[in-house]
Amino acid sequence: MKRSKKFLSLILFVFITIVSVGCGNTVQKSETNDSNSTKEQAKPVTLTVSAAASLKDSMNEIKQLYTKQYPNVTINYNFGGSGTLQKQIEQGAPADLFISAATKQMDALKKENLLVNDTIKNLLKNDVVLVVPKDSSNVKTFNDLTGTDVKKLALGEPKSVPAGQYAQEIFTSMKLTDKVQSKVVYAKDVKEVLTWVETGNADAGIVYKTDALVSNKVKIVAAAREDSHKPVVYPAAVVKATKNSNEAKNFLKYLSGNDAKKIFEKYGFKFGV
Structure with missing residues (x-):
């Protein structure tokens, strides 16, 4: 009988020890997971x-x-x-x-x-292109900008808009500067140039190819030669x-x-x- 009690006490001791160790590991793992979670939560x-x-x-x-x-x-x-x-x-x-x-x-x-x-x-x-309203049919080249069909030519302001600077270089290369200067209206950025052409407030404009491709109200009629302006x-x-x-x-x-x-x-x- 005494041996049975001792044996039961031993089993109970082993069981308590195992449970205690298990709980300790669980707590430790929980603390580790919390720590890792904190690290993964980057600051806004x-x-x-x-x-x-x-x-x-x-x-x-x-x-x-x-x-x-x-x-x-x-x-x-x-x-x-x-x-x-x-x-x-x-x-x-x-x-x-x-x-x-x-x-x-x-x-x-x-x-x-x-x-x-x-x-x-x-x-x-990117590429520089000449755009006109979708229903326009008389402007097909940069040289056509000198004709009577183009009364307003939209460009980006050269001092602050690179597309305007590229346009100036193109006109200089093609010897068109003096012929188109009186028609030029300047926009604050290339998106405004596109809007003016879309709405018919300008008969033509010089924008990037990427701008023209997202609009269904304009069409590209000519692309500038790469050697006519800086890359x-x-x-x-x-x-x-x-x-x-x-x-x-x-x-x-x-x-x-x-x-x-x-x-x-x-x-x-x-x-x-």
Whole structure:
């Protein structure tokens, strides 16, 4: 009888020990899981991206994909003429990432030491085209801009809009500057040029191919020769004043990846800069 009691006591001791160890491991695992969970919960971040107006459609689509993958990141875009965006950054406007439609504006900010230099990269290429309203039939070439059918020719403001600068170079190359200058009306960015042509407020306009492709109210009648203007290159860089350097670099890396590339190509942009 005594032996039975001792045996039962021993079994009870072993059982209690096993249960205690098990509970300890459970608590330890729970604490570890909680720790890992905390690490995985990235802090909320808002990125301000100043980007050329011609990127609006493609960048908005990319934003949807990116924020699904990184739900802690909110992306606010500031679209406009590249020269205007450059001035804003120079004056201290908040921006984490800058994407220009020409190297001129990026080079200026680099010279002023306002960019993280090792992040500067040429991201995309584009083409310059002549567009007219969908139902127009009399303008088919750049030379036709000198005719009486074109009373208003919409261009981006050359001082702040790269597309306007490219247009000037094209006219100079084709010796058309003096013949079309009196017809020119200047817009604040390339999207406004497109709108004026769409609504018939301008008889023709010079925009990027990517802008023309998203509109069903205009048609492309001519593409500028590549040797008639500087290459249309879109450089990008992280702004030095950013408080979200890692997140800005991560988004820039994403813009160079395959998912973003598919979207850019869908809108007519080219790679291989």
